[in-house]
Amino acid sequence: MNSFSRLLSRTAPVLIASAVAPFMASTALAAGPYDGGISVRAGVGEHYERLELAWESPSLWHYQFTGHDGRLDVVGELGVAYWKAEGSRSPSNAWQFSAIPFLRWSINDRYYVEAGVGPTAFTRTRFANKDISTAFQFGDHIGVGAYLSDSSRLGLRYSHFSNASIKRPNPGLNVLQLTYTYQY
DSSP states (O other): OOHHHHHHHHHHHHHHHHHHHHHHOOSOOOSSOOOOEEEEEEEEETTEEEEEEEEEOSOSEEEEOSTTSOEEEEEEEEEEEEEEEOTTOSSOEEEEEEEEEEEEEEETTTEEEEEEEEEEEESOSEETTEEOOOSEEEEEEEEEEEEEETTEEEEEEEEEEEOTTSSSOOOOEEEEEEEEEEEO
């Protein structure tokens, strides 16, 4: 089985849950600015897994569209993640720390689309048989999701981490993640 088929077979439950979750959403999002939250994220990549705990700031800026066109928020996210490589890949683990600003568009009070780019730092420059060259990396993220209630949301996020060719080699690390956020 090639690596793409393996990744697809491992992420199928995540994709299914993310597709079904929006239809299960029962209550609408409050109309005011976002107050912040705590997120738990689990993801898979090519021969590795990633678990993250992140704090999201209250809205740093927001814009409420007229009618039912939703709201734009800029939020900050501080996260700590643990990476685990599969099999005998070496080094088999790494920690990562990140500070990412996000633009989140809440659509019709039920669904959202988000994107963010920011700095991250790994505790290693090698992971899972890859030489990532620098501990400093950029994280590029894009995600979609649904508000399950006024205090929680479920999302799917794709993330890419690389050093933007500051140093070679620059193979990058990609991960597809399921996110649950408790909003306070």
